[in-house]
Amino acid sequence: MSKPTHFDFENSVSLRVHFQLETKKSFTALVESIKMLPVSTLKKISLKVSDQHIWLGIAHKNKKMYSPNLHLECKKVLNTTQINAKFGPDPALWTLFMFLHFGLGITIISTLIMMYANFVLQKSINFQISLLILCTCIWIALYFYARYNRNRGKKQAYFLLHTIKGVLK
Template sequence: MLKKPIHGEKKNRVLLKPRFKMELDNTSVEEILKAFKDNLAKDECKYCSKIADNHIFLDIPEEDNHFWSPQLQVEIEEDKNKNKTIVKGILGPKPQIWTMFMFFHFIIAILFVVFFVWFYTNWSLNKDYYFQEMMLIVLPLLSVLLYFFGQSGKRFAYNQMLELDQFLHKIIHKKDHQQ
């Protein structure tokens, strides 16, 4: 399972993008990929997926998908030195959500610098700077609002994150027990 996906048993404390790494003995990359492909091809499997080389992307099914639905990204590689297969993964929001949040925070930071320079210039010239001063207050508040918006999204995605994690471990452990 995820390494400490929650702290203090509160859904609010879900890690932003939990990462995990598993080392599997006596299992090749091809065997794990085949196990994923076989499970994903079954009629009862509800997950959408993309497999490219040694990367697997698992998404929540379309009918259950919402703005905050997570994505599980799995990378499988072979460690020839230790004769093991390494399964690494990231469980978190879809890349579009991360990009959007980073874009908004970047725009807020740029605007903050612009309004600060404008404020300082007007202050130095003894001109009215009320609007700039208000923006210097509003922009950090907007950033905090974005933070709480993201926190609420984590709560909405929590059960789906656990569901994807359990699906991954079901496949990995089923593969282990077949040997």
């Protein structure tokens, strides 16, 4: 018996949607249930298992840049297995996304330092203000681009969610 908790993919501000599931199955039984899915379903997903973690993704032939991954972290709690689930993008894409944010953060901090130095020296700070506005616009654009990609992968995310809920029954 599965017991999904709140899953709000539509209205979540977070780019990596979190939710919890609970099942009476053990971790090994859960992995075996996934491996026993129909061949038609297994051809559509990729499965990776490590320790008490399961990663479900879209198979390589159907994978797009925006295809989601579903990370399941399983914990034994009394007679049940509690599953902390998280949807996210491909790890390589997420790493690139975080690198771009880190670069923007460094640029903003450097620009603020240059702006302060120019302000103290009573020089023009127009360039620094323009650069700060540009960085802010890029940062906002990155966020909305990530939301756009998440929405493009919504159909695949619901497929992964439906698959795992079927396994938990």
